[in-house]
Amino acid sequence: MMIVKRVLDVEPETFAEGVHIRWVLSKKRDGVPTFSMRHFTLKKGASIKLHSHDWEHEIYMIKGKLRVRSGDDEAVVEDGHAIYIPPNKPHSFEALEDTELLCFIPCKGEP
Numbered sequence: 001m002m003i004v005k006r007v008l009d010v011e012p013e014t015f016a017e018g019v020h021i022r023w024v025l026s027k028k029r030d031g032v033p034t035f036s037m038r039h040f041t042l043k044k045g046a047s048i049k050l051h052s053h054d055w056e057h058e059i060y061m062i063k064g065k066l067r068v069r070s071g072d073d074e075a076v077v078e079d080g081h082a083i084y085i086p087p088n089k090p091h092s093f094e095a096l097e098d099t100e101l102l103c104f105i106p107c108k109g110e111p
Helices: none
Strands: 013-016 019-025 035-042 047-051 057-063 065-070 073-078 082-085 091-095 099-106
Touching: 013 047, 065 082, 065 099
Parallel strands: none
Antiparallel strands: 013 019, 019 035, 035 099, 047 091, 057 082, 057 099, 065 073, 065 091
């Protein structure tokens, strides 16, 4: 079964102050078997604090500018960049501009 939907038709949830998430495709809501697709928006100055978990992230920057920290690594990324964060690696995000991104995680990472 193919699933087609508009990202902005998915209801956003508050993830942190100034950070919203849309679970675009997920096992729980859509029955996808392997990866979940999440759409994040971060207002300038908003952040996702340092944390880690047992799964990887693949991220695609749609627009904006973001400071990403993962372990001892730090980068400033903008639209068109892709980011990989390995499992169990502490990481954080800080929006230097209003930012929009897609983040893919294994379905085991769903709440």
